[in-house]
Amino acid sequence: MFEKNELTKFCEELRLKRIEMNISYQEIANKLKIKISYIKAIEQGEINKFPSHAYFIGYFKSYSQLLKINNFLELKEYLRPVNENLKLKPQEVISTEYLAPSYSTLFISIILSIFIFFISYFIF
Numbered sequence: 001m002f003e004k005n006e007l008t009k010f011c012e013e014l015r016l017k018r019i020e021m022n023i024s025y026q027e028i029a030n031k032l033k034i035k036i037s038y039i040k041a042i043e044q045g046e047i048n049k050f051p052s053h054a055y056f057i058g059y060f061k062s063y064s065q066l067l068k069i070n071n072f073l074e075l076k077e078y079l080r081p082v083n084e085n086l087k088l089k090p091q092e093v094i095s096t097e098y099l100a101p102s103y104s105t106l107f108i109s110i111i112l113s114i115f116i117f118f119i120s121y122f123i124f
Contacts, residue, residue, distance in 0.1 A: 010064075011045040017067045018043070032062050039063065 018028065025036045032039075041049035042060055050056040064070075101109075 007045045007047075011043050013069060014060075014063060014067060015043040017069055021067065023067075028063065028066065031066060032059070034059055034062075 025039050028034075028039050029036045038050065038055075038059055041047075042056070042063055047053065047056045050059070
């Protein structure tokens, strides 16, 4: 998936840049619209604190752009969303015979529509 040391290096760089720019967690949370706990998790490289791998990548990218750190592309190679535990269920094939109404249902619907039209025409 990625080298832990490489990810830790990038995350530490984010933390140091934030401190250097004198930006609080609250300011970053307000600008990026994410929880402070996620910002701290990013700085510590704790991917497992996020709902999914995609959240980590998105937040990490936004955070690095906010701090004007342009080496996200270098890290991108290490952040491929590979999950060995991912088990996909086979997709179900939907039969088209159940999607269309039967001829009898269609016929009854047309007859009822005509009947309702004539009744409403003569009543009003």
